[in-house]
Amino acid sequence: MRVCSEEALSSKIFIQFIALILRSRIYTALKDKCEKMLKKPNYMTVPAALKELEKIVMIRHLDGFYRLDHAVTATQKTILDEFGLSEGSVRNQAKEIGKTLQDRTDKD
Numbered sequence: 332m333r334v335c336s337e338e339a340l341s342s343k344i345f346i347q348f349i350a351l352i353l354r355s356r357i358y359t360a361l362k363d364k365c366e367k368m369l370k371k372p373n374y375m376t377v378p379a380a381l382k383e384l385e386k387i388v389m390i391r392h393l394d395g396f397y398r399l400d401h402a403v404t405a406t407q408k409t410i411l412d413e414f415g416l417s418e419g420s421v422r423n424q425a426k427e428i429g430k431t432l433q434d435r436t437d438k439d
Contacts, residue, residue, distance in 0.1 A: 357381070364413040372406075378412050389425055395436070397429035 334340045354377060361375045368375075374383050384407060388400040403418040405413070411421065 360413045361410070364409070374406050374408075374410070384405055384410060387421065389428065391432075395433065397432050398426075399425045 332343060334343060352425045357380065358377050361377065361380055374380060375409045381383065381421055383404075386401070387407060389397045390400045391397050399422065403421055408418055411417065
């Protein structure tokens with residue numbers, strides 16, 4: 332396992348366990364969504380869905396504020412919908428994160 336201590340090994344196994352639970356939840360959610368759809372799109376696998384959601388990125392603009400780099404795509408909306416999230420909730424979270432980051436940079 333490439334760890335130096337028994338405690339590090341336990342921590343690593345615990346994190347892998349949590350990751351497996353999350354992956355399983357994503358898998359079952361995407362599987363349920365596929366059953367509701369007429370055809371199974373390529374992006375409804377766990378690796379493809381995660382890769383698609385990784386494209387939701389915030390960047391710092393010239394005015395110093397952090398904003399979403401691109402609009403949320405239809406594919407991302409479909410994936411997020413299965414987890415009870417919408418484009419609006421993603422935008423609101425991005426605004427909150429942007430405000431928090433802005434406040435921290437103002438304090439420094």
